[in-house]
Amino acid sequence: MAELQFREAIRAAIDEEMAQDEDIFVMGEEVAEYDGAYKVTEGLLDKYGPKRLIDTPIAELGFSGIGVGAAMNGLRPIIEFMTFNFAVLAADQIINHASKIRYMTGGQVEIPIVFRGPNASAGQLSATHSVAYDAMYAHFPGMKVIYTSEPEDAKGLLKSAIRDPNPVLFMESEQMYGLKGEVSDEEDFTIPIGKAKVKREGSDVTVVAHGKMYHVATQAAKQLEKEGVDIEIIDPRTVKPLDLETIIKSIKKTNRCVIVDEAHPFGGLAAEVGYLIQREAFDYLDAPVQRVTLPDTSAPFAKNLFDEWLPDAADVIEAVNTVTYRK
Amino acid sequence: MAKKDKDTQEIQFTPSGTSILTNGKIQKSTELPSPTRKKHKSLGLSEEDLVAMFEQMYLQRRFEERAMQMYQKGKFGGFLHLYMGQEAISTGTVFALNDDDDIITAYRDHGWGLVRGVSPKEGMAELYGKVTGCSRGKGGSMHFANVEEHFWGGHGIVGGSIPLGGGIAFANKYKQNGRVTASFMGDGAVDQGVLHETMNMAQNWGLPCIFAIENNGYAMGTAVHRHSVGELVDRAKGYGMKSAVINGMDVFTVYEKMKEIAEDIRENSNPWLLEIRTYRYRGHSMSDPMKYRTKEELKEYEKLDPVERIKQYLLDNDIIDEGKVEEIQDDIEDRVMEAIDFAEESDFPEKSDLYKDVFVEDDYPFHT
Ligand SMILES: Cc1ncc(C[n+]2csc(CCOP(=O)(O)OP(=O)(O)O)c2C)c(N)n1
Ligand SMILES: [Mg+2]
Numbered sequence: 001m002a003e004l005q006f007r008e009a010i011r012a013a014i015d016e017e018m019a020q021d022e023d024i025f026v027m028g029e030e031v032a033e034y035d036g037a038y039k040v041t042e043g044l045l046d047k048y049g050p051k052r053l054i055d056t057p058i059a060e061l062g063f064s065g066i067g068v069g070a071a072m073n074g075l076r077p078i079i080e081f082m083t084f085n086f087a088v089l090a091a092d093q094i095i096n097h098a099s100k101i102r103y104m105t106g107g108q109v110e111i112p113i114v115f116r117g118p119n120a121s122a123g124q125l126s127a128t129h130s131v132a133y134d135a136m137y138a139h140f141p142g143m144k145v146i147y148t149s150e151p152e153d154a155k156g157l158l159k160s161a162i163r164d165p166n167p168v169l170f171m172e173s174e175q176m177y178g179l180k181g182e183v184s185d186e187e188d189f190t191i192p193i194g195k196a197k198v199k200r201e202g203s204d205v206t207v208v209a210h211g212k213m214y215h216v217a218t219q220a221a222k223q224l225e226k227e228g229v230d231i232e233i234i235d236p237r238t239v240k241p242l243d244l245e246t247i248i249k250s251i252k253k254t255n256r257c258v259i260v261d262e263a264h265p266f267g268g269l270a271a272e273v274g275y276l277i278q279r280e281a282f283d284y285l286d287a288p289v290q291r292v293t294l295p296d297t298s299a300p301f302a303k304n305l306f307d308e309w310l311p312d313a314a315d316v317i318e319a320v321n322t323v324t325y326r327k
Numbered sequence: 328m329a330k331k332d333k334d335t336q337e338i339q340f341t342p343s344g345t346s347i348l349t350n351g352k353i354q355k356s357t358e359l360p361s362p363t364r365k366k367h368k369s370l371g372l373s374e375e376d377l378v379a380m381f382e383q384m385y386l387q388r389r390f391e392e393r394a395m396q397m398y399q400k401g402k403f404g405g406f407l408h409l410y411m412g413q414e415a416i417s418t419g420t421v422f423a424l425n426d427d428d429d430i431i432t433a434y435r436d437h438g439w440g441l442v443r444g445v446s447p448k449e450g451m452a453e454l455y456g457k458v459t460g461c462s463r464g465k466g467g468s469m470h471f472a473n474v475e476e477h478f479w480g481g482h483g484i485v486g487g488s489i490p491l492g493g494g495i496a497f498a499n500k501y502k503q504n505g506r507v508t509a510s511f512m513g514d515g516a517v518d519q520g521v522l523h524e525t526m527n528m529a530q531n532w533g534l535p536c537i538f539a540i541e542n543n544g545y546a547m548g549t550a551v552h553r554h555s556v557g558e559l560v561d562r563a564k565g566y567g568m569k570s571a572v573i574n575g576m577d578v579f580t581v582y583e584k585m586k587e588i589a590e591d592i593r594e595n596s597n598p599w600l601l602e603i604r605t606y607r608y609r610g611h612s613m614s615d616p617m618k619y620r621t622k623e624e625l626k627e628y629e630k631l632d633p634v635e636r637i638k639q640y641l642l643d644n645d646i647i648d649e650g651k652v653e654e655i656q657d658d659i660e661d662r663v664m665e666a667i668d669f670a671e672e673s674d675f676p677e678k679s680d681l682y683k684d685v686f687v688e689d690d691y692p693f694h695t
Contacts, residue, residue, distance in 0.1 A: 033343065034548035034619065050339040057518030057554040058485045058546055086484070089519070124405040124456065126467050128483045266694045296694040297685050301405060301467035302456035304675040 002185045007040045007177040009151035010116075013158035014041070014078060016188075018048055021076060024162060025052040027063055028080030028117070037082050038118070038177050064090035064115070068098045071113040071167075078162065081117035084133045084171060090115075098167040099142030112165045116158070119147055119171035120212060120262045121299055124306050130299030132263040134211070135272070137169050138240040144193055145239040147171040149214035151181035153237050156191030164193060173212045196243035198250065202232035205320050206250040208273055209260035210236050213292075213311060217260050220316035229320060239269055247273065248280050255286040256323040260316055265293040290319040342553055356544030356551055356624065357604045359631070362577035366644075370583055372422075374646050378655070380422060380578055381641055384414040384634045386659050387438040390447055393663045394437070394454055398613055402671070403455045405467045410438040412576075412608040415633035416541055417442045419581025420509060424589055429477045429499070431492045432511040435541075435607075436481025439511070440471030443478035447666035457673035464676045465684065477506075485546075486519030488512065489538065493525045496536035500596060507589045509537045515546025517559050529598040530566040536598045537588055541575065543607040548619040563600035575605035576631045606631075 004012065018024045026032075026041060032053040035042040045053040056063040060081065067077040081087040087094065094115060102109050121130035134147045144166060148154045154172065161168040183189075199214070200221055209217035214235050221231035232250050236242060251257050257277055261270035270291035277289050292315045300306055321327050363370075367377055391409045398407050410417070417438040420430070432439045440450055445461045453460030454468055462470050462480075472480030479495060482488040492510020499506040516522065517540055529536055546554050563570035569591070574580045581603065588599050606628035610617050641647050647655075682693060 030548050032341065033553075037547070050341060050343065055341040055549060055553065057549075058515045059518045059520065061520050062518075089484070089486075124403075124467060126405070126465070126470055126483065128487075264694075295681060297681055300465050300676070300681060301462075301470070302458075302464035302676050302680075303404065304456075305464070305678070305681050308678055308681055 001182045003180050004151045004155070004183045005177065006151045006154055006172065006179045006181070007038060009155040009181075009183050010040050010158055010172065011042065011044070012183075013155045013162070015044065015047070017159055017162040018044070018052065023074065024076045024078065025054065026078045026080060027054040027056055027067060029056055029058055029082050031055060031080050036080070038174060040177065041080070060086050060089040061093060065093040065097065067113055067115075068093055068101075068111060071111045072101065072109050076112045076162065078114045078116060081115065083117055083122070083129065083174070084119045085129050085131055087115065087117070087133065094137070094143070094167070094169075095140055099140050103142060110165045111167050114158075114161045114168050114170055116161075116170035117172065118174045120173060121310060122174035124301050124303060125299070126301040127298035132211075132261075132294075134169070134171055134239045135261070135263050135268040138269070139267075142167065144168045144241065145171070146193065146237065147211040147239055148237055149176070149211055149235055151179065152183045153191060153197070153235070155183050156189055157193060157237060159190045160193050163190075168193070171211065176212060191237070194238045194241040194243055196234050196236045196238070196246040198232065198246065199235050200231060200233040202230035202254070204230040204254055205256040205258060205323055206232050206234060206247070206254045207258045207260060207316065207320070208234050208236060208247055210239065210269070211262060213260040213262050216311055216313055217316055219313040220320065223313060223317060224320060229324060229326075231320065242273070244276055244280065247277070251277060251281045252284050255284055257285070257289045258316065258319040258323055259289065259291045260311060261291065261293045262311065263293060264296055265291065266296065268293060287323040287325065290322050292316050292319050356620065357542055357606070359576065359604050360572055360574045362574045363580045363583050365579065365583060367579070370579060372582070376422065377637070377641060377646055380418055381634075381637045382655055382659065383418050383442050384578065384637060385656060386447065386662070387414045387417065387441050388634050389656075389659050389663050390441060390450060390666070391437055393667060394451065395609070395613075397454070397667060405469075406434070406612045407454070407468050408435045408612050409607070409609040410435050412628065412633070413541060413543060413605045414438050415578040415581050415636075416575045416603055416605060419578040420539075420585050423582045423585035424507060424509065427477055428506050428589065429479060429492075429495045429508040430511070431479040431488045431495065431508070432481050433485065433488055433513055433516060434469035434481045434483045435513070436469065436471045439478060439481065440473060444473045444476035445471055445478070447662050448669040451663075451666040451670040452673050455670040455673070456675065457670055458676040458680070459669070459673040463680070465680075486512065486516040486521050489516060489519070489522050490525040492538070493529050493534055493536055496529070496534040496598070497532070500533070500535055505593060507535050507537065507592050509539055509585075511539045511541060513546060514540055514542040514544070514551045514559060515549070515554060516540075517562065518555055522562070526562065526566045526568060526598070526600065530568050533596045534598050535592045535596050537585070537592065537601055538598060539601045539603060541605055542602055543605045545607070545611070545619065547611045548615070550619065558602075560600060560602040568598055568600050570600040570602070572602045572604065575603035576628070576633045576636070578633060578637055
């Protein structure tokens, strides 16, 4: 095991894959000479040269589309967005093209592309820089969506994403890049896409949480432990395909569930998982499923409002109290 | 049949340039056109105008120097993109345009707010995220706005404000109210597709809009010739749009050209593409190691400082003396310090403000 920062784990995944396959290249804003806006790609220009580490203009639609075209024609692009908040400008190429061309051509084309970068909020950056996009992309057929919470998951799943023959969206967080964690140094370590992980075993309530919210759930679990409530945390890691089996298995044990999601409430991952639980495990539930999400408003700038807006451990504890009828 | 090139090492897509990879000699990121030769009288500027221009430029500079210190002390968070070095552009433009002409910009917007009626107090309070801020603490540094005085705000998505400027101009033409719109963008925004879509429609429909590029040499860490091909102003050619390139370190030059363009637009209802060459003195935001440019280059541009330049003009032409300059500067310093006190003492928004201004109506049934 090696202790790596989140950014180092991502870099290691890219580096290892690039070393094995010459068709892999990285493209995006400030990825090469600046060493990455968040230093994820630091040193890779020196190692792989300007042919394979490509600084782009601020032209998200254009370079995403060039990535899709290159993938159709045999390359394996890794497209970095400075954040998925800016990938909105590229949504046409991701949603209308990357996800649909194979289907429309009756399977004549493969599009092995990874779109990656930070997702959701990163502190007080106001409304346009703070949105969680994982569930939005998961809505569309033809793309896999990953939003990890810890360095090891990031490394293993990013390697799988790069090898995957389909478009994959791989999401990170500006606020987690410095987070350290043990990462397997097993040779060619990968994690299969579509497998959730039980990250904390517990008997009282199942909490489903991914990305940055996993850490909020962990804080809540520590607090609740002191109060004698035993939380089981499941990190889906992959949003799509979703590993429902692991979630349902846990609910059959705990009979209660809280979903923590950094998206707005309408039609997000929490909405989807909540529906699936009632369909698959209705008879096992001892309380209605609760969710903790952002409110139905955009991100405010003011610190006090931002803190109010972003889900925190207290919100999770309150939801756990509701499903356990503790108040 | 074309030959196959086996030597893959030689392929390089993005050109490298003034950056850590080269030899560090002074290689200016933008060539500055000469400033106007005209003196203030032939530009139609009074001595009072000149003093007001200096005050405004010095205010923008001092406001940001103090804001930067407060940021470094941890008084507020978020991004802080400083406008220092570019003040001649905001000031020259606003003095040249009518007060009801419309302005919209990207996120490097503090100077624009200050020159368009955002008081230092409201500006500083916005940086602090206080309810007394110009955007009531909802927007922060990137979203100064004063719509009442036709400043339609800073906008944080690169390129996002370009078509908005076009749309504001569209409405002005529709209403035949004679107003001109200035839609400002950075050099980096020129690469966004939306510029081209907007320019095409603007030219075809004769929109009364100035698309103005503040070319400060860099988009974050990428020098302009690394991100954009050819001269930025030449984008106009493909659309048959009127265009010009000017020196943005000299407030007279900006004033002169903006005045001329606004007159032309009011007469002929056609858009312009204006490239204004300038330089940003500070990093892109607050956490920028600035390895992509040399200290020498920065120094070269600091010699051309627009605030110093107008001050020197005032002194050289005996419009005001050193004593008066000091008085003005002290006065502005006081106003900025008062603004900081005001921001610190102001309240944060109420919790319920989270739900305010999402929609116009105040009884909207929010989803939970
Ligand atoms: C669509 C989009 N992509 C990327 C960014 C991140 N970003 C913010 S500012 C910036 C550089 C813009 O440079 P330029 O347009 O030259 O303006 P300047 O900062 O020099 O004023 C980038 C890449 C963004 N805000 N929006
Ligand atoms: Mg720039």
